[in-house]
Amino acid sequence: MGYIEGHSRDQMLLLPASVDDYVAADNPVRFIAAFVDDLDLDELGFGRSRPKATGRPGYDPADLLKLYLYGYLNRVRSSRCLAAETARNLEVIWLLGGLRPDFRTIADFRRANRAAFKPLFRSFVLLCRRLDLFGRELVAVDGTRLKAVNSRKRNFTRQKLAGWIKLADERIEEYLARLDLADRAEAEAEGAARRAAVLTAKIARMRERRELHSAMLADLVASGESQMSLTDPDARGMATQPKVGVGYNAQVAVDARHKLIVEQYVTNSGSDLGFLAQTASAAREVLGVEQIDAVADKGYYKGEDIAACEDVGVIPYVVRPQRGPAINEGYFAKDEFRYDAREDRYTCPGGQRLDPYSRSQKNGHVTIRYANMRACRDCALKPQCASGTRRSIDRWENEAVLERMAERLDARPDIIDRRRETVEHPFGTIKQWMNQGAFLMRGLANVNAEFSLTALAYNLRRAINILGIPALLRAVQA
Ligand code: SF4
Numbered sequence: 001m002g003y004i005e006g007h008s009r010d011q012m013l014l015l016p017a018s019v020d021d022y023v024a025a026d027n028p029v030r031f032i033a034a035f036v037d038d039l040d041l042d043e044l045g046f047g048r049s050r051p052k053a054t055g056r057p058g059y060d061p062a063d064l065l066k067l068y069l070y071g072y073l074n075r076v077r078s079s080r081c082l083a084a085e086t087a088r089n090l091e092v093i094w095l096l097g098g099l100r101p102d103f104r105t106i107a108d109f110r111r112a113n114r115a116a117f118k119p120l121f122r123s124f125v126l127l128c129r130r131l132d133l134f135g136r137e138l139v140a141v142d143g144t145r146l147k148a149v150n151s152r153k154r155n156f157t158r159q160k161l162a163g164w165i166k167l168a169d170e171r172i173e174e175y176l177a178r179l180d181l182a183d184r185a186e187a188e189a190e191g192a193a194r195r196a197a198v199l200t201a202k203i204a205r206m207r208e209r210r211e212l213h214s215a216m217l218a219d220l221v222a223s224g225e226s227q228m229s230l231t232d233p234d235a236r237g238m239a240t241q242p243k244v245g246v247g248y249n250a251q252v253a254v255d256a257r258h259k260l261i262v263e264q265y266v267t268n269s270g271s272d273l274g275f276l277a278q279t280a281s282a283a284r285e286v287l288g289v290e291q292i293d294a295v296a297d298k299g300y301y302k303g304e305d306i307a308a309c310e311d312v313g314v315i316p317y318v319v320r321p322q323r324g325p326a327i328n329e330g331y332f333a334k335d336e337f338r339y340d341a342r343e344d345r346y347t348c349p350g351g352q353r354l355d356p357y358s359r360s361q362k363n364g365h366v367t368i369r370y371a372n373m374r375a376c377r378d379c380a381l382k383p384q385c386a387s388g389t390r391r392s393i394d395r396w397e398n399e400a401v402l403e404r405m406a407e408r409l410d411a412r413p414d415i416i417d418r419r420r421e422t423v424e425h426p427f428g429t430i431k432q433w434m435n436q437g438a439f440l441m442r443g444l445a446n447v448n449a450e451f452s453l454t455a456l457a458y459n460l461r462r463a464i465n466i467l468g469i470p471a472l473l474r475a476v477q478a
Contacts, residue, residue: 023094026469028460031476032069033095036062038476039123045116059101064109065120066095072457075435077450079107111441114449121264121452124459125286128260131475133463135257136287138415140422141279141296143251143272144431145244147438148235148447152245155237157227161217168210175203232442236268248439250451251275252426253283253294256418259425260462262286264455266448272299276316277308284313293317295419304365307401316405317415332385337393341400346370346393350381354393366397426458434458 007013023029039062042050046061070092071082083103085092128134179199182192220228229235229246238244249270253263263283267275280294291313298321300306309316320335327333337346337354346354352375356368369392376382376390385391396402409415431437436454439447463472 079103117449117452138256139253142423145241150231150235150246154230234444276300280314281312
């Protein structure tokens with residue numbers, strides 16, 4: 001039995017009469033075209049949205065934007081690959097009407113319009129809101145680290161540079177000592193001159209490298225930064241993510257109903273601390289609600305940030321991390337000391353009262369320390385409680401905010417699981433399915449543009465799965 005065979009390449013075929021016949025009614029490209037055509041690109045900040053009256057005509061930004069949306073939706077992100085698609089991909093040929101911009105034009109469009117991609121992302125979020133795709137009750141906030149175009153070798157911290165300078169000094173000293181020995185050896189000794197020449201060259205190279213590292217350290221100190229990256233100056237070493245190495249931190253707020261991203265942006269901070277109120281309040285605004293619950297992991301546990309949430313209509317849920325010397329040593333945790341707000345005192349696990357005895361302030365953060373030296377002195381529980389003469393408990397002056405949050409968490413233990421289910425979906429999809437664990441561009445503004453496109457493509461894919469293309473088309477054509 002033979003195989004199924006294709007046509008001969010020379011055979012004349014009756015192909016469909018138009019490109020449109022190749023694109024099914026429920027093909028996502030139809031929605032991409034309709035969505036972009038419905039946008040006011042000028043208002044969103046895209047340049048050259050109105051054609052110039054004079055000069056050589058350029059490409060319509062709407063066409064280039066359609067190409068990018070198609071590319072991000074289909075795991076084609078580089079300008080060269082997108083340019084190749086314009087010549088061989090029938091969906092792209094349909095989308096662009098046969099236009100074939102070169103890769104430079106495509107790359108320049110993304111770079112020149114980088115500030116417009118965030119408003120573009122918001123436009124789609126607003127469309128999803130019109131389509132009632134958001135629950136608008138709970139958002140999960142989280143951050144993920146994505147690789148930058150900067151290798152680990154080209155990232156330097158002050159510590160790393162100081163270490164290398166010290167190492168160079170040691171090596172130079174060692175080479176000089178060996179050179180001295182070689183000089184003292186009989187000049188005629190076999191190979192002495194050659195060894196001396198090798199050592200001299202090594203010393204010169206080491207001095208050159210030392211000078212370079214010293215200059216870099218001086219620049220770093222003068223800039224007030226803790227590290228520098230040579231390929232992408234905005235990228236930072238992500239200490240908690242060794243696999244990422246040097247990269248960025250993408251923050252998202254995801255609505256719990258359909259796991260759609262409501263708010264997103266990229267920072268170069270290695271930590272999530274301090275980003276909860278900012279991210280959740282932006283999500284609340286876009287969702288158009290007075291108040292919203294926001295859940296995040298322990299990495300967001302920062303008193304001031306949690307207090308700020310309450311001021312901007314966000315009800316935070318963040319589990320207190322078990323950290324500090326008492327936890328490390330295996331002593332009673334702070335949670336085991338009960339606070340009485342009326343009396344302003346703690347009751348310890350031994351049933352003793354701990355009263356305020358000192359107050360300190362650091363960077364505006366006021367802390368009150370509670371203790372009871374007399375009770376601790378003779379306490380039988382001290383081996384489980386403290387290593388010194390007494391146990392003290394520090395209380396932030398606004399700690400009532402954290403206690404209210406702990407009560408809310410006790411009342412809704414399921415919310416922690418909902419956080420995981422909600423945020424893992426977009427991050428998993430973006431990194432695995434969309435293959436976007438690394439940025440292609442350099443600079444914070446550029447990677448923000450890239451991530452806006454990534455998040456928009458993720459939302460687009462979700463909305464297509466939930467509603468289907470015909471419903472989405474009706475929504476933009478209404
Ligand atoms: S050591 Fe002090 S704080 Fe700890 S249980 Fe005993 S009395 Fe209470």
